[in-house]
Amino acid sequence: MHNKDYLDLGQLFDYIFEATEELTSTFGDLGFDFRKTAEHRNYYSLYSFPPANIYMLPDKTMVFEFALAGYRDSQVSLEFSGDYMVLSAAEPETCPGGEEVIFFHRRLKLKAIPPQKYYVPEDKFDREQARAVFRNGILKVTVPSREEVRNPGGMKIEIVSDDD
Missing domain, CATH: 1.20.5 (Single alpha-helices involved in coiled-coils or other helix-helix interfaces)
Incomplete structure (x- = not known):
């Protein structure tokens, strides 16, 4: 050693x-x-790709916007798992690559997106009302807040007296 x-x-x-x-x-x-x-603090994980905007509307609806130019909606996967929304995508078919391609300038990177987690607690947001729209290369996901927060203080445990 x-x-x-x-x-x-x-x-x-x-x-x-x-x-x-x-x-x-x-x-x-x-x-x-x-x-x-x-307002400039980042409360969500930093993923370098795809570029994203994450914000909350005045009615407490969470909005996620992902820039997915070059992808089809069928290549993108979006699901809720635990307290997270998980985004992933397959590599676009038109992705040039290999040793035979020489890039002179490359800013647009089309690649597979491994699963990324975004915090959307189930007790505060109504996932059943979530809506995802893919338009002009932008995936916009809106998740409305719950009218009533589920289990806001946790769960009450009843205390029983053990007096004889």
């Missing part, structure tokens, strides 16, 4: 979070309002 020092990631993250709290506090003291930047 070689004598190497290994980086303690837990300790590194502790330092990072501590520095972030100090920075937030310092800027807050200077009058910077972090609430204005809340």
